[in-house]
Amino acid sequence: MPPYRVAIVGTGGIASAHAEALSAAQGTTGLARVELVAAVDVDLSRAEAFAKTWSMPVAGTTLTDVLAAEPIDLVHICTPPGSHVALAAEALAAGATAVVEKPIAVSLAAVDELLAAETEAPGSVAVISQHRFGSGALRLRGIVEAGAFGRPLIATCHTQWYRDAAYFAVPWRGSFEVEGGGPTMGHGIHQMDLLLATLGEWSEVTAIAARTSRETGTEDVSMALVRFESDVLASVVNSVVSPREVSSLRFDFEHATVELEHLYGYSDNDFTVTGAPGFEDEVAAAWAVGPAGRPSSHGAQVSSVLDALDAGETPPVPLRTARATLELVAAIYRSAFTRRPVLRGEISADDPFTQRMDGNGAPWA
Known part of the structure; x- marks a missing residue:
């Protein structure tokens, strides 16, 4: 089958691990399984330098522009955590699958927004858990x-x-x-x-x-x-x-x-x-x-993601699995800041620790 066309958003240090894993992915025939198409960064010079390093024909400052100009199958998101959900939702809306660095979101509320967006999209979200x-x-x-x-x-x-x-x-x-x-x-x-x-x-x-x-x-x-x-x-x-x-x-x-x-x-x-x-x-x-x-490596997970896409299956690690890990993180903060135990499922939609990991604020704030 034709190679998956990939855009990488964010060109900091971890993006190179993604590019290397994608470049190394080969099928049983020895042919490349992906085509690195576009690099995106808020700093155009960084995007252009990254694109040159990895022989990517397109460099841009917004994912919106790249998705409008190029057919993209996979969007690898390597930006700071606060931008993950909006970028993944944009990739889903364009019909692409998003592969997102961990942590997937800065709050449970944000990841729940992305879960809702995922149900309406043909693609899905895979969270890096190498x-x-x-x-x-x-x-x-x-x-x-x-x-x-x-x-x-x-x-x-x-x-x-x-x-x-x-x-x-x-x-x-x-x-x-x-x-x-x-x-x-x-x-x-x-x-x-x-x-x-x-x-x-x-x-x-x-x-x-x-x-x-x-x-x-x-x-x-x-x-x-x-x-x-x-x-x-x-x-x-x-x-x-x-x-x-x-x-x-x-x-x-x-x-x-x-x-x-x-x-x-x-x-x-x-x-x-x-x-x-x-x-x-x-x-x-x-x-x-x-x-x-x-x-353990990004390459190991990327290969598993591509295998799942080839088979028409949801790529690992799915968004709901990543949410379970994020819920443990939220529970640790809630327990630490409220000084009491937290049960799984106890952090409800209207709980302050659903909206922010520090709830109403860290004790030292």
């Missing part, structure tokens, strides 16, 4: 579904990164209005998304958050205790004040512990599996079966 697509995570989900390690009992999910003053000097960073939040929203969301992909739906969260040292309108640290519907208990830490940076997940099952430690992406070698006494051989044999050899 950690779901590495072979190690796929293998782990198979283990959970098969019960090969027994029941999962507890888990830890830590995103401990370091961002200095220069990072927060970028105008759109460090605000609930444009970025949607601090490390809970913009950094730890990828690890939390993988936590939910592995363990299923959460049911209750108790959290705290603080602005400990950074000059920012958001938190720079949050901690949460999460109960899942399966009764698994998890601790979650999100930080941008940690000099030794690490992204880590740990799952303790009845018969094994699975640990994943990396920073911005993992391979199979980043997993450690330990069998409980008496179960070592059984655990090793179970872990040896399943997907292998694919690191």
Whole structure:
């Protein structure tokens, strides 16, 4: 079939990961599966430079102009979070499928607006959640579904990164209005998304958050205790004040512990599996079966998106799945700022924390 025609909106650092993944996508015949058509950025010189780098014939300052001039099948949105929903809705209205960087929106209300727009459009929205697509995570989900390690009992999910003053000097960073939040929203969301992909739906969260040292309108640290519907208990830490940076997940099952430690992406070698006494051989044999050899990456997810489009199916990760992760983020803020537990589904349409992640305002505002 002919290659999908693609526009990339926003030409900052993450856009190159999208362009590289799209350029590398090949079908079974070895032919390219996509054609990079247009680069869009509010700064025309940046759009033109990006278009030249990736051999894109069109550069523009608005998605509106590009969609009016060119037939586009896929729109990859790599802009700051506050613009995601409007751009994705515009792509949907033009009949394209939108692939949007996480976080999908700065509020639950915004993502619900996009869900409504999606129901009226022929295309759909896929949200970048690249950690779901590495072979190690796929293998782990198979283990959970098969019960090969027994029941999962507890888990830890830590995103401990370091961002200095220069990072927060970028105008759109460090605000609930444009970025949607601090490390809970913009950094730890990828690890939390993988936590939910592995363990299923959460049911209750108790959290705290603080602005400990950074000059920012958001938190720079949050901690949460999460109960899942399966009764698994998890601790979650999100930080941008940690000099030794690490992204880590740990799952303790009845018969094994699975640990994943990396920073911005993992391979199979980043997993450690330990069998409980008496179960070592059984655990090793179970872990040896399943997907292998694919690191987490934008390329892995982009290939899955294209496969779904080829088959006429909804691309992964669909908007409603991404909303479940965003609801956990909103619940962490609500619990931290109101100082009480939050149940899943408790944040109603008229709740302040549906409209903004900081509700009526952060305690330090």
